Amino acid sequence: MSLFRRLSWSSDGAFIATTGGKDGANNIAPMIERTSWNLTAALSGHMKPISVSRINPTLYKAGGGGGNLSCYSIIALASAESTITVWKPSMSKPLAILMDAFTMGITDLSWGFNGNILLASSTDGKVMAIHFKPGLLGTALTEAEKRMVV
DSSP, X not given: OOSOOBOEEXXXXXXXXXXXXXXXXEEEEEEEETTTOOEEEEEEEESSOEEEEXXXXXXXXXXXOTTOOOEEOOEEEEETTSOEEEEXXXXXXXXXXXXXXXXXXXXXXXXXXXXXXXXXXXXXXXXXXXXXXXXXXXXXXXXXXXXXXX
16 A cells, blocks of 8 residues: 555656556556557566656657657656666566665655656655666657657
């Protein structure tokens, strides 16, 4: 149980990352498509309920080519057991897992303006900054490319 749930919309508005989902005994973060309200993914890997989802405001170029520009979002999840996971949509497991980040539960996550820094806060009164090397999460779309996608 948690006292709050923090949801987040993708930068392009295509989906919402929700929290507190269950699939049998597994705690999941359902990803729901905006236009159809269909479940597009169910991210799991937390022992306790997921209470925070934060989608990186930076859109990243998806692989492939063929003239069509497509993009993806990076999603960070946090739960009451002080675990943070960071997800790329094409991966079946998290890109990064940080266990026992705090001595108490995580209250919120926030991405920095450039998409390379993830901040976390906890009920124990501490704040943590996680820095991802540029390029680790992907290649960011330019402003002109964002206008073509969004």
